[in-house]
Amino acid sequence: MPDSRFFATVGPFSLGDLAALSDTALGDGASPERLFAGVAPLDRAELDHISFLDNLKYRAEFRDSRAGACVVRPAHAAGAPEGMALMLTEDPYRAFAAIAVAFHPAPRPPAGIDALARIDPSASVGADCRIEPGAIVGARVTVGARSHIGAYTVIGDGVTIGEDVHVGSHCTLQYCLIGDRVTIHPGARIGQDGFGFALGPAGHLKVPQLGRVIVGDDVEIGANATIDRGAGPDTVIGSGTKIDNLVQIGHNVQLGRGCVVVAQTGLSGSTKAGDMVLFGGQSGMAGHLSIGDGARVAAQSGVFRDIPAGQTVIGSPALPVKEFWRQIAVLSRLAKKKGDQ
Template identity: 45%
Template sequence: MMTDPVFFRARSRLAVADITRLTGAEPIEGLSADIAVERVAPLDQAGEGDLSFLENPHYLPMLATSKAALILISPKFLDRAPKSAPLMVAREPYRAFAQIGIALFPEAARPQSFFGAKGVSPGAVVHPEARLEIGVTVDPGAVIGPRAEIGAGTIIGANAVIGPDVRIGRDCSISANAVIQHSLIGNRVIIHSGACLGQDGFGFSMGPRGHLKVPQVGRVVIQDDVEIGAGTTVDRGANRDTIVGEGTKIDNQVQIGHNVMVGRHCVLVAKVGISGSTVLEDFVVMGGASATVGHIRIGMGAQIAGAANVKDDVPPGARMAGTPAQPLGDFARELALLKRLVKETRVRSDTKNEG
C-alpha cells in the first residue's frame, strides 16, 4: 500500500503571541493565548492546528462552520463574524497569512534542491574557471560554464544550465531545467523550472531576398527579488539590455522580447507577451494572455486586463481592456451597446417572423 506523501512539513508551531509579533494581528477579546497553529488551510477544510483567513466577503458564510484553530479577519468583517470564532484582526489578512505561511514553511517559499544535499553534487559539471562562493548548492546534471559567478546560498537545480560569464547573486533559486545565458541576475531571484533567459531576441532584416538575422549582442539584467515562472522566456537585447526591475513577479509561460524594459514591482500574469523595445514603468499589472506591440510605453501603475492587446502608449494609472485596448469604461460601454443592439435586432427579427 502506498503512503500518502507530505511535501511540506512545518518547521515550528506559532502561538497567538508569535503571530502578533510577526504580523501585527491582534487577538479578539477572550481568545486563548494557548492556541497554536502548525499548518495553513482554507476555511472550509481547516481543522485543529490550522490557520485560515478571511478577506473576501464571498466566504463569510464559512465562518460559522469553520473548524480552524485561528482565523485572520479584516476589521470590516468583524461585526459579521460569529462571536465564538477564534479570530485575530489583521489590516491585510491575506498578507498576514502569507507571512505566517513563510514562517511555518520556509522551504515552500522558493524551489529547493531535489536531493536536499549542500554543496556541488558529483553528478554536476562545473567548469574549473567558474567561481562559486561558499554555500552554493548544485544538483546532479547541472552544467555551469566558464567564468560564471554564483553567490552564496544560491541553489542550482538538476539539469539547469548556466552559461559562460553569467552572474548570479546570493540566495537565488534556479530550478531544474532552467537555462540562463548572457544574463546578470541579482540577489534573492527565483527562476522556476524550464525558464529560459538570454537566448536570441527575434530580430531579422526582412526583405524580398530573404530574412537576414540581426546579431543580438545585448544582455538580460534581472534585478533583486524578481520571480520568473516556469516556461517563461526572456530574450537578450539586440543592441541594449533587456531589463526586469526589482521586485517584479512574472507568471508561467510569459514571453519578454528583446530590449524590453520592465519596471519595478510589476506583475505579469500567465501567457503575457511583450514585444521588443516596449517599456513598462513601475507597478504595471498585465492580466493573463494580454500583449503589446513593440516600441510603446505603458505608464506607471497602469492595469491591462486579461486578453487585451495594447497598440499605443498607455498613460500612468490607466485601466485598459479589449482589442485593441481602450479605457476600461469605454470598453464596458461598447459591450453594453453591442448587447443592446443584438437584443433589439433579435426582437425586430422575431416580430417580423410573427407578422
C-alpha cells in the same frame, strides 16, 4: 494540513506569537495562549488551524468554517462564526503568508556541488551553494553565496548570478546578469537571441542580438517562461518584478520595479513599462510602447498604444476601462433590441 510527504510542519505556536509575527490584532475574546498546529483553507480547517478571508467570494465558507482562528479585515469580522478567534489586519493575505511560513519554513536542501555537475575551472561558485546533478556552469560564470542551481540547468559563459538565487531544473541562462534572491522556475529560457530579422522576399536576415538580459533583485520568473536578450540595448527586468509561467518577453523590453506579469502574457520588443505595472493573464503588448507607472492591463487585453501612468485598460485593441464597458453595454443593448424584434 499540508501533506507530510512534501512539507515539514513545525509548531505548535500560540495565537499571541502568531499575532505578533503576522502583525495582526487579536479580536475580542481571543486567548493569546491558545495553541495552533497549522494553517488550512476555510472549508477544510479544524479547531487547531488558522485560516484567512481575503476574497469576499469565500464569505460563505468563512461563515461556515470550523477554523479555530482566522485572519480577516476588521470590516468583515462581523461575518465570523461564533467562537472563532479573529486576527485583524487590513492585509489578511500578507499576514496569512507570514503565519504559513512560520508553520512551514521553506526547506533548505543541503549545500554542495554534486559530482555530476560540471563547473568550468574559470567559474566562481560562492559559499554554501547547492549545485545539482548535471548542472553545467560555463566559463567565467560567477554564482553568489547560498545560491541553488537545479539539475540539468545550463549556465552559459560569462553569466553572473547573485546571492540566495534559486534556479530550478532544466533552465537555460545565457548572456544575462541575475541579481540577488531571484527565483527562476523549471524550464525558463533566459538570454536567447531575440526575434530580430530584416524581413525580405529574398530571405529574412537575422540581425545580431548584441544585448543582454539584466534581472534585478527579488525577481521571480515562472516555469517555461522565455526572456530574449536585447538586440543592442539590454532587456531589463526591474527588482521585485514577478513573472508567471509561459510569459514571453521580447528583446529590449524594460520592466520597472514591482511589476506583476500574469501567465501567458507577451511583451513585444522594445516596449518599456514603469514601476508596479500589472499585466493580466494572456495580455499582449505591441512593440515600442511606453506604459506608465502603476498602469493595469486586464487579462487578454491587446495593447497597441502607450498607456499613461495609473490607467487601467481592457480589450483588444485595449481601451480605458470605462470606455470599454460603455461600448460593451451599448452593443449589448442594440443586440437585445434586435433580438426582441
